[in-house]
Amino acid sequence: MTTLFTFPKGGVHPPESKKLTADKKIEVLPTPSELEIILGQHIGAPCTPTVARKTEVGEGQMIGEVLKGLGVPVHAPAAGKIKAVSSSAHPLQVKAPSITIAVDAEAQPVVYDRNEWKNEDAKALLEKVKNAGIIGIGGAGFPTHVKLSPPSTAPIDTLVLNGAECEPYITADHRQMVEHADEIIEGSKIILRILGINNCLIGVENNKPDAIAALSKAAEKAAEPEYTIEVRALEVKYPQGSEKQLIHSLTGRKVPGYALPSAVGVVVQNVSTAKTIYDGVTLDKPLYEKVITVSGKGIARPANLLVKVGTRLADIVDFLGGTTPELQKVVLGGPMMGFAVSSLDIPITKTTSSVLFLTEDEIDTTPHSQCIRCGWCLDACPMGLEPKEVGIYVEANRGEDTEQFGIFECFECGSCAYVCPAKRPLVQFVRLAKMKAKRPQ
Ligand code: SF4
Ligand code: SF4
Structure with a gap:
C-alpha cells in the first residue's frame, strides 16, 4: 500500500467537485480580438509601460518594465496595436493601470526554438x-x-x-x-x-x-x-x-x-x-499565457483552457457556450480561498488559476448566527489558531486586541469557516482583525 504523506494538525474534507474537468484535456482558447493586460500582476509596484498608444507590438515583446523595487516585466500575449494605456477592471481593485492591445488576427504565432x-x-x-x-x-x-x-x-x-x-x-x-x-x-x-x-x-x-x-x-x-x-x-x-x-x-x-x-x-x-x-x-518564452480551469454548474461547458493573459472573462464565457440560467455567483480562484467578482470585463492575470460559475446548490447562502462555542473551528485550523475568539473580538469592535490569537499566522484557508455550524464569516473576521491589529516585528 502506498504511504500517504500529510500534515498533523487540522484540515478539512470539502467535496472535491473535480469530476467536471479532471479528464478534460487542455484546450487552446482562440486569441480574442482585444486583450487587456494589467500592469500590476505581481506583489510590488505596477510595471511602467514601455509602449505608447498606436505602437505595433509583437507576441512576447515586453510592454511594461519594473523601474524600481520588487517585480517582473509584462509582455504582449499576442501581436497587435496598442489601443490604450489607461486602466481597466481589476479582480481585486475597482480599477488598475493596464494596456489594451487590439490583436492582429492575421499575425502568425511565434515558434520558439529550444536552447540548451x-x-x-x-x-x-x-x-x-x-x-x-x-x-x-x-x-x-x-x-x-x-x-x-x-x-x-x-x-x-x-x-x-x-x-x-x-x-x-x-x-x-x-x-x-x-x-x-x-x-x-x-x-x-x-x-x-x-x-x-x-x-x-x-x-x-x-x-x-x-x-x-x-x-x-x-x-x-x-x-x-x-x-x-x-x-x-x-x-x-x-x-x-x-x-x-x-x-x-x-x-x-x-x-x-x-x-x-x-x-x-x-x-x-x-x-x-x-x-x-x-x-x-x-524556449526564451515569457509568461503571457496560462492554463486555467473554468468550472461549476453555471457554465455550459466546463473546461481546462490555455488562455492569453489579458483575456476577459466574457470571451471565455462565449467560447464555452455561455452561462446556465441557474448561475448565481462567479468566483476567481477556488471556493475556499477565491473571491466573488461582479463583472465579466475582468481580465485573466498571471495568477488566475480558475474561474468558477456556481449555481445555488453549489454555494451556501445561510445567514450566520452567534458562536455556539462548539470548538470545531479550532480543530479544523491547520495553524492551531482560535478563529472563534477573533470573530467575537471583531464583533465587539476590539479588532486591535486580536494579535494574541496569532492572526498574522492565518493564511486565510477558510477551513474554520467551512466547518462552522453557525456559518460565521471567520475569514472575513480575520481580515478585518489584520487591518486593526499591529503585526509583531
Ligand atoms: S482561515 Fe486562518 S484561522 Fe481559519 S482555519 Fe485557515 S489558518 Fe486557521
Ligand atoms: S465553529 Fe463556529 S460556532 Fe463553533 S466555536 Fe467556531 S466560530 Fe463558534
Whole structure:
C-alpha cells in the first residue's frame, strides 16, 4: 500500500467537485480580438509601460518594465496595436493601470526554438526567469526569481514542488502534470541548478493517480546522477497545498511562526510554475499565457483552457457556450480561498488559476448566527489558531486586541469557516482583525 504523506494538525474534507474537468484535456482558447493586460500582476509596484498608444507590438515583446523595487516585466500575449494605456477592471481593485492591445488576427504565432540551458550558470538562468516575467502563478504573485534567491544565512537543501491542488473544482495543475510531466521535471532541474542543490520532492494529492504516474515516469526517464527527484503521494486533505503544511507533510520539518520556508532549508514552487520556468529558460518564452480551469454548474461547458493573459472573462464565457440560467455567483480562484467578482470585463492575470460559475446548490447562502462555542473551528485550523475568539473580538469592535490569537499566522484557508455550524464569516473576521491589529516585528 502506498504511504500517504500529510500534515498533523487540522484540515478539512470539502467535496472535491473535480469530476467536471479532471479528464478534460487542455484546450487552446482562440486569441480574442482585444486583450487587456494589467500592469500590476505581481506583489510590488505596477510595471511602467514601455509602449505608447498606436505602437505595433509583437507576441512576447515586453510592454511594461519594473523601474524600481520588487517585480517582473509584462509582455504582449499576442501581436497587435496598442489601443490604450489607461486602466481597466481589476479582480481585486475597482480599477488598475493596464494596456489594451487590439490583436492582429492575421499575425502568425511565434515558434520558439529550444536552447540548451545546461551550459549556463545559475546567475544567467535566474536572469532568464526574471526577464520572462515569471511569478508564482497559483498564488499571490510573488516574483519567482526573488523566491529562488534565498538569503545566504538560510542554506537550502530541498526543493518542494507543489502538485497538491487541494482546492475543490480546480484541475489546471492536474492537467499540466498529466500532459506536461517531462517539462515539469526539466523545470525542476533548472530550479535545482539555480539553487545549487540536488534534492527535489514533488507532492501530489492521491486523488490524481494519473498525475503521480506521469511525473514518476518522467522523473525516471530523465534520471541523472546529480539530481534526486522523488514524487510522493499526499493524503487528500485541505489545505494540503499550503506552503507550511506541504513542507511538514513531505519533510517532517515545521516552519516556525512568522518564518519563511527557507528557515527550514526549503524552497517551494508550484508544478505549473516549474513548467513556466521550463518555457522561460529553454524556449526564451515569457509568461503571457496560462492554463486555467473554468468550472461549476453555471457554465455550459466546463473546461481546462490555455488562455492569453489579458483575456476577459466574457470571451471565455462565449467560447464555452455561455452561462446556465441557474448561475448565481462567479468566483476567481477556488471556493475556499477565491473571491466573488461582479463583472465579466475582468481580465485573466498571471495568477488566475480558475474561474468558477456556481449555481445555488453549489454555494451556501445561510445567514450566520452567534458562536455556539462548539470548538470545531479550532480543530479544523491547520495553524492551531482560535478563529472563534477573533470573530467575537471583531464583533465587539476590539479588532486591535486580536494579535494574541496569532492572526498574522492565518493564511486565510477558510477551513474554520467551512466547518462552522453557525456559518460565521471567520475569514472575513480575520481580515478585518489584520487591518486593526499591529503585526509583531
Ligand atoms: S482561515 Fe486562518 S484561522 Fe481559519 S482555519 Fe485557515 S489558518 Fe486557521
Ligand atoms: S465553529 Fe463556529 S460556532 Fe463553533 S466555536 Fe467556531 S466560530 Fe463558534
